[in-house]
Amino acid sequence: MAQINTRYVNLVNHETGKTYDIHTPQTYCTEHNEPLVAQYNLQKPLNKGILQNRPFNMWRYKELLPLWDDQYIVSLCEGFSPILEMKNLEKKYAFGQLLMKDEAGNPTGSFKARGLGMAVSKAYELGIRSFSIPTAGNAGSALSAYCAKGNLEAHIYMPKATPKMFQLDCKIMGATVNVIDGNISDCGKAMRADNGDAKWWDVTTLKEPFRLEGKKTMGYEIAEQLNWKLPDVIIYPTGGGTGLIGIWKAFQEMKELGWIKEIPTRMVAVQTVGCNPIVQAFNANLTSATPYEDPGVTIANGLRVPHAFGHKLILKTIYDSNGMAIDVTETEIINALNEFATNEGHFLSPEGAAVWHAAKSLRSSGWIKDNEHVVLLNTGSGYKYAENLWD
Numbered sequence: 001m002a003q004i005n006t007r008y009v010n011l012v013n014h015e016t017g018k019t020y021d022i023h024t025p026q027t028y029c030t031e032h033n034e035p036l037v038a039q040y041n042l043q044k045p046l047n048k049g050i051l052q053n054r055p056f057n058m059w060r061y062k063e064l065l066p067l068w069d070d071q072y073i074v075s076l077c078e079g080f081s082p083i084l085e086m087k088n089l090e091k092k093y094a095f096g097q098l099l100m101k102d103e104a105g106n107p108t109g110s111f112k113a114r115g116l117g118m119a120v121s122k123a124y125e126l127g128i129r130s131f132s133i134p135t136a137g138n139a140g141s142a143l144s145a146y147c148a149k150g151n152l153e154a155h156i157y158m159p160k161a162t163p164k165m166f167q168l169d170c171k172i173m174g175a176t177v178n179v180i181d182g183n184i185s186d187c188g189k190a191m192r193a194d195n196g197d198a199k200w201w202d203v204t205t206l207k208e209p210f211r212l213e214g215k216k217t218m219g220y221e222i223a224e225q226l227n228w229k230l231p232d233v234i235i236y237p238t239g240g241g242t243g244l245i246g247i248w249k250a251f252q253e254m255k256e257l258g259w260i261k262e263i264p265t266r267m268v269a270v271q272t273v274g275c276n277p278i279v280q281a282f283n284a285n286l287t288s289a290t291p292y293e294d295p296g297v298t299i300a301n302g303l304r305v306p307h308a309f310g311h312k313l314i315l316k317t318i319y320d321s322n323g324m325a326i327d328v329t330e331t332e333i334i335n336a337l338n339e340f341a342t343n344e345g346h347f348l349s350p351e352g353a354a355v356w357h358a359a360k361s362l363r364s365s366g367w368i369k370d371n372e373h374v375v376l377l378n379t380g381s382g383y384k385y386a387e388n389l390w391d
């Protein structure tokens with residue numbers, strides 16, 4: 001028997017409060033050029049005891065996800081990634097507690113599986129059968145995999161500078177792959193030119209509302225796995241910012257549900273010095289970011305996002321949480337990746353390595369205090385990036 005979820009009640013422009021019909025496919029608020037955010041009925045009591053017999057993947061939180069009917073779930077068993085103790089580095093750098101949420105074991109090797117698993121499932125429920133995306137790599141892999149699983153069509157636009165493994169990943173899943181001479185924004189332009197008649201559903205970061213809902217499950221998991229006591233600091237590698245915004249959204253929802261009492265967490269966004277629009281805006285105390293001209297190539301592909309559509313939401317999350325934005329160099333990323341591997345036995349994604357370097361900087365500057373509990377996000381596996389790491 002299909003399970004009908006009735007908690008998902010609204011799609012709103014987060015700034016103006018304008019609402020959109022949830023029964024037809026929605027993209028973003030075209031009137032004000034802002035993302036739409038899903039809202040739920042959180043007044044009706046929901047006991048967290050429901051989680052007890054649930055599967056260990058992101059669908060265990062299905063009441064807080066936008067799908068109405070279980071039969072439309074397209075799943076590769078994404079989510080419920082482990083939170084691991086990094087004891088060696090905790091000791092070496094005198095952290096109060098150093099934890100890593102390791103997203104490397106997700107389908108196709110990154111946390112993009114959460115967002116695209118959710119977006120594809122919801123679009124499928126709404127009758128959509130073909131998809132397109134501009135991607136730095138991992139989002140393309142994930143979309144290709146979910147489309148393969150659901151017998152759906154995927155069109156991928158990827159920068160030429162992306163390691164070959166990402167292209168192979170998409171092709172092997174049967175997606176159409178277009179390699180573009182440019183960055184992810186150029187890929188977006190090329191995709192929109194080919195999709196003039198909107199035959200494909202565009203799942204660009206935050207241009208549809210549901211990748212955010214998939215990624216927010218990281219926030220639910222952090223709470224549940226830490227026994228409903230949130231950490232002091234979460235450090236997140238920020239490209240489009242969906243995970244950062246999503247984790248924070250999950251915390252607010254859980255507080256409203258009464259699942260957690262307080263939210264002490266400060267959210268940290270990490271970028272590269274070659275493409276740091278959020279860091280610049282944060283340092284200037286601004287609530288919106290300026291598009292970054294000519295972003296430098298980085299080993300951390302996922303951070304090469306010159307203009308995040310959700311820039312205001314990213315900055316709001318940082319300010320609301322008393323957080324921080326910080327950038328790292330290419331050398332720092334490589335050194336951090338090596339240090340983490342030799343000390344902890346994890347081959348981080350370069351984005352995850354950027355997070356580790358940021359954690360050390362914030363610890364040595366005293367921004368992270370002696371007894372504080374820190375969660376690092378390793379957003380993906382390092383394996384797909386290997387061709388850039390040989391020497």
Ligand SMILES: *Cc1c(COP(=O)(O)O)cnc(C)c1O
Nearest residue numbers: 138239240241242243302351380
């Ligand atoms: C996409 C990606 C990021 C950036 O994620 P956003 O939610 O878009 O900020 C970070 N790390 C990896 C490995 C990625 O694939």
